[in-house]
Amino acid sequence: LLKELNELHEQEVEELRSELRTIRKESFDVDRVLKVFTDDQGNDHDLWPQWTQEQVVNMPRNLNALLRRGGSDSRIRKLSPQGDSTAAGCLESLMILPASKKRMFWDMLGLFFLAFDFIWIPMQVFDPPDWKSSQILEMATLIYWTADIPTSFCTAFVSKLGTVVRQITLIASRYIKTWFFLDLLLVATEWAAIALIKGDESGEMNADSAGLLRIGKILRAARIVRSLRLLRMMKMRQILFALQEHIDSEWMSIAFSTTSNMLTLLAVNHYVACFWFWLGKSSKGDESWVDFYAVRERDFGAKYVVSLHWSLTQFTPASMQVLPRNVKENAFAVIIIVCGLLGFSTFVSSITAAITRLRGLTSSDMAKSFMLRRFLKENSISHDLAGRLTRYIHLAVELHRSKVYPEKVELLAYLSGPMHVELRKELFSPYLGRHMFFSHYSTQSNAAMSQLCFSAVSKQSLSKGDSVFSLGSTAQAMYFLVSGTLFYERPKGIRWNLKTTIAGKDPRLKTVVRGSYFCEAVLWTPWFHRGTMGTLIESEVIQLDAAKFRDITQQHRDVFAYAKEYANRYLLELMETIEQVGVIWDLPQDIIHGAQTVQKMGDPLMNTEGEEIQAAELLHAYCLAESSDSDTDVKDVRVTEKKEAQDQAE
Secondary structure (H helix, E strand, O other), rough: OHHHHHHHHHHHHHHHHHHHHHHHHOOOOOHHHHHHHHHOOOOOOOOOOOHOOOOOOOHHHHHHHHHHHHHOOOOOOOHHHHHOOOHEEEEEEOOOOOHHHHHHHHHHHHHHHHHHHHHHHHHHHHOOOOOOHHHHHHHHHHHHHHHHHHHHHHHHEOOOOOEEEOOOHHHHHHHHHHHHHHHHHHHHHHHHHHHHHHHHHHOOOOOOHHHHHHHHHHHHHHHHHHHHHHHHHHHHHHHHHHHHOOOHHHHHHHHHHHHHHHHHHHHHOOOOOOOOHHHHHOOOOOOOOOOOOOOOOOOOOHHHHHHHHHHHHHHHOOOOOOOOHHHHHHHHHHHHHHHHHHHHHHHHHHHHHHHHHHHHHHHHHHHHHHHHHHHHHHOOHHHHHHHHHHHHHHHHHHHHHHOOOOOOOOOHHHHHHHHHHHHHHHHHHHHHHOOOOHHHHHHHOHHHHEEEHHHHHEEEEEEOOEEEEEEOOOOOOOEEEEEEEEEEEEEEEOOOOOOOOOOOOOEEEEEEEEOOOEEEHHHHHOOOOOEEEEEOOEEEEEEEEEEHHHHHHOOOOOHHHHHHHHHHHHHHHHHHHHHHHHHOOOHHHHOOOOOOOOOOOOHHHHOOOHHHHHHHHHHHHHHHHHOOOOOOEEEHHHHHHHHHHHHHHH
C-alpha cells in the first residue's frame, strides 16, 4: 500500500510539473521577450506618430528643466497658480476652509463654550456660589467669542451654488449681513460690564445707599448681558451641521443623531427645572412648592437636583412627592405634561427608528456569515482552511466597507453630464498630478484634463496575489498606485543594471508603494512590459489609457505642443538611460536604483483590526519578496524546451 501511495504521489507531482511548464509557455512569448531586451541594446525605440516632429524649438537640456521652465515658452501658459503675487491672492490662500481640521477644532471649541453658557446661565436662579472655576470659564468664553469675530472674517464659506468662496470682500459682506453686529454687541457689552465692575471694586466707594444702589444696577445689567449670550444658541445648529459633515460612517451618523436627540431632551428638562424653581421662588402672597417642601434654604446642588427630578417626571412615567402648591404652578405643570407627552413620544420613536436602522446594517452581514459557515460545514472543510478563509473574507469585507465607491452612491446617477465630468476630474486629477507633467498639463488646459479624467482614466481594485501585467505583454496604459503595495519582478538572467556588476545579492523583486506611478513610456513610445507586476496586498490602481491620452491631447493645441516637446525629451533621456544602464524597465529609475523601505501603515492606535492584519501580511510579503526565487526565466525556458524535446525523442 505504501508503494502504491508513493507511485500515486510521484504521478501527481509530474502532472503538476507538466501544467506548470504549460503555464510558463502560455504566459508570455519567449521570442518576443528576448527581442524586447535586444531592442533595448540596439536603442531601437521610436515615438508614437503623434509625437514626431522635424525640429523642437528651444528645447531645454533635460526634463526637469522643461518642467521647471513652465510658462517661459509663448505657447505654454503659466503653470503654477501659486505664481499669483498679488495681495488678493495671498489673502485668499490664508482663508480657512469651512471643512478643514482647523475650522473643525474651532467649532468644537465654540460648541463647548455654547454648552457652558446654555447650562450655566439658567442656573443663576439657584444662586450658585462664586466658584473660581466658573469665573475662569466665563472669562475664557468671552475671550473665545472676541477672537471669533476676526476668525469669521478669515473663514471661507460655501455659496448656494456649492462653490467655496475665498474672496475677502464677499466673506466680509456675508458676515456683516448675518452675525457681525450681534457678536459685536454682545462682546462689547460684556467687556463694558466687566470694566464697570472692576472699576468699582478698585475705587474707594463708601457703603452708602447710593453706592449700594449703583452696585445693584451694575449686577442687574451684567445678568441681562449674560442672558443675551443665549442668543448665540442660534449658532449651535450651524456648528452641529458642520460637525456632522465630517462623519463618514453610517453607524456613527445614527449614533450622533440619537445622542443629539437625547441631549436635546435633557436640555429641555434643564430649562424646565430652572423655570420651575424660579416660578416657586418668585411667588408672592401664595404658598409655593419651594417654601412648602423647604427647598429655598437648601444648598445649590440640592435645589437643582430636586427641580430636575420634578422636570423629568413630567416627561416620563416616573413620579415624585413634589407637587404644585398654587394656581400658577398647577397651570405650568399642565402645560409641561402636555408638551412632555408629545416630546417623549417623539424621542421614543426616534430611538426605535435608530435601533431598527442599526439592526438593518448588521442583519445582512450576519446572514452572509451564516451562509459561509454553513457552506464550510456541509462540505467538510478542514478547521485550519475554514479559519483562514473566514479571516480573509472578513478582512476583505472590512476593507471594502471602509471605502465608498461611486457605484454604491445611487444619487450620482442624477448628475448632469458636465457635473459628472467635473466630479471625475476632482476624483482622479490629484493622483495624476503626482507626476509633474500632468500637474502642468492640467494648468495649461483645464478642459483637456477634464476630458482626460472622464474618458481615459479608470480605477481598478485588485485582490491579494492578482496580476497587473505580465512579462512580454503589450503595454496599454500608465498606472498610478492609489492604495496597497505591488511587487515588480525581473526575469532571470537579466540584471537591473547590465553595465555595472553589483557585488552581493541582486533581488529580483522591487516593491512599489502607494503614491508611485509606472509604465510612463507607453504614453510616448510603443512598449512591451519588461517584467511582471503583481499585488502583495489588496490594492487599487488608476489606469490611464495611452491611446485615449494621445487622441485627447491632440484635440487641444496648447497642451499638445507641450506634450510633443516633452515626448522628444523623454525619448532622449530613455536612450541615455540605456547607454548608462544597458536596459530599461517599466518602473521609474528612482525605484529601480533607489533604496526601498517598508511603507509605514500609519499610527497603530488608529488602525482597525483589518488594517493591522493587512500590515502584518505586508511585512511578511516584503520578507518573501527579498528571498523570492521566482519561476520566470527566459533562458531556462529554452533549456527546458530542448530537454523536453530530447525526452520525447528518447
